[in-house]
Amino acid sequence: MKRNTWQRTAVREALGARDDFVSAQQLHASMKAGGSPIGLATVYRALSDLAEEGDADALRAGDGESRYRACVSAGHHHHLICRSCGRTVEIQADDIEHWAAGVAAAHGFRDPQHVVDVFGTCAACAEVDGA
Amino acid sequence: MKRNTWQRTAVREALGARDDFVSAQQLHASMKAGGSPIGLATVYRALSDLAEEGDADALRAGDGESRYRACVSAGHHHHLICRSCGRTVEIQADDIEHWAAGVAAAHGFRDPQHVVDVFGTCAACAEVDGA
DNA sequence: ACCTTGTTGAGAACGATTCCCGAAATCAGG
């Protein structure tokens, strides 16, 4: 049975307080900085639980580090992420879902899953760079 | 200037001899097994060069390991990958390209890139599981 | 052949994540 500990709640809240993707280590550091005595391993466990339950989005960045973000919209969706500041927009596109399912089916693949992420430089960051 | 060493050629050929995604370590092991004295670091370097030049596809799996595959079709494309045996189908879908570009533009994001991969269990593997 | 300079490779270093395991906490049941 799954128990409710203040640690899990704390991670959930700490993650919810941010609106961009953070790594487990970053989150742990900021929680510690805020006075919480929570352990790093626990943050890892809580985050992977949240991701499994669909309450958080997981994202594997190019540097081999997993980043997490509290889910804003319910249900399946994708992300448009600023590669510079991490600002994130949630995207829902049924076309993509159908396309992915269709591609899998067309080649006889079962239980299709898909990874769809769009990266770019957001307007704010583009301005800073250009300035 | 970029030099041509037998090591780079060997990696290119070893990768081309396979038709699924392999990790740097797997490729290194199989090259060693085949009698090559090539070093692990060199395989890593060669693979990341190949990926940069667009001669190989790179893919970050869920376990945090990078896998590579010789590019069959030229130009930009995506993959449909069997999560069990690694069998891979290259996919080209202009719809997706347009959609990704459109999503980025609609939110003011510049220099869009995207990650689009579809995973599933191929017919052969589904049969084995079911049997 | 000779020199310049990019490349190699063994092992050390690194960094993110997971494992270990004794201690502490949760919660159902009494």
Next chain:
DNA sequence: CCTGATTTCGGGAATCGTTCTCAACAAGGT
């Protein structure tokens, strides 16, 4: 409110993929 069974915690060690270091080496131009 106790109690006991069982889960979770957490600090540090272990793991594991990848990158770095640096002395020896080799590709190519002249």
